[in-house]
Amino acid sequence: MATNAYYQPDDREWVQNRKFEPSSRYRDSIDLxxxxxxxxxxxxxxxxxxxxLxxxxxxxxxPHVDSIFIAVNGACRGNGHANAKAAVGVFFGRRSTYxxxxxxxxSHVTNQIAELKAGILALEQAKEIADSDxxxxxxTEWVFKWETNGYKTAKRKLVENAxxxxxxxxxxxxxxTSNAEVLFWRVPREMNKEADELANQAFDG
Structure with missing residues (x-):
């Protein structure tokens, strides 16, 4: 998965659903x-x-020099078990100190928690500098509805990981607020190797 954050010129309209969709931005035949x-x-x-071209x-x-990708990955070994361990990887660039x-x-971790934690860590890093569905x-979809109903499900239970x-x-x-737009892109697993490697490095210490 990748997030995209970039400066918003005054004459640019922000993307309402926060999705980065290559098919709507680039020609159909472009290599991702x-x-x-x-x-x-x-x-x-x-x-x-x-x-x-x-x-x-x-x-x-x-490139747009004011627009960057941040690739994130959350990994969980033993998902669903009491002794599960989770790690996250955040990738800005090949030589990036970020x-x-x-x-x-x-103590309690799952694949989903790891994915969300990876996103949080990435945005915390992005705030300093102004492959999950x-x-x-x-x-980009659920959170808008949750914000209007108090983060409750149809059965009025609190949304998991709210x-x-x-x-x-x-x-x-x-x-x-800092004039940076944040968009989310669900990338194919083969395009998220660097973040995946960083997440798995954490397990090996």
Missing amino acids: DLIQVTNDDEDWTYVACENA PCNDCDCIA NQSVLLDQ YLVKGM KLFQELRALVGDLN
């Missing part, structure tokens, strides 16, 4: 790997410009 522009000399993975020499697309590999120390759907979603929502709000 080209959307993420990396540079070994930079801390960041940039968002490719929607209107630029790949370079004939390197096949790269010119990359994180963290073993969670709480659960995180993306939660923050506090974590509320924490994510607050961080998104903080970044919006």
Whole structure:
């Protein structure tokens, strides 16, 4: 999974559902790997410009230098068992000092909790600098309904992991106040290798 946060020019309308959708921004035939522009000399993975064409020499697309991707992953070993352990990985760029590999120390962990914690850690990092369907759907579809009904299910029970979603929502709000838009993109697993590796590194200490 990846989050995308970038500065909002005064004349730009923000995306209401917070989804980063390549199909609506780029031509249909674009290679998704080209959307993420990396540079070994930079801390960041940039968002490719929607209107630029790949370079004939390197096949790269010119990036928006004010738009970055943050890849996140949550992993849980022994999911569903009392002795389960979870870790998170956050990837900004190949040489970024903001990359994180963290073993969670709480007693009760699940895959979903790890995914949400990864998103929270990423946005906390993003706040300093101004491959989960659960995180993306939660923050782009479900959370809008939850905010109107007090984070309750149809059976009037508290939504599972409601506090974590509320924490994510607050961080998104903080970044919006700083003129940074936050979008969520559910990427294919093969495109999230770096964040996955960072999450699993935490298990091995």
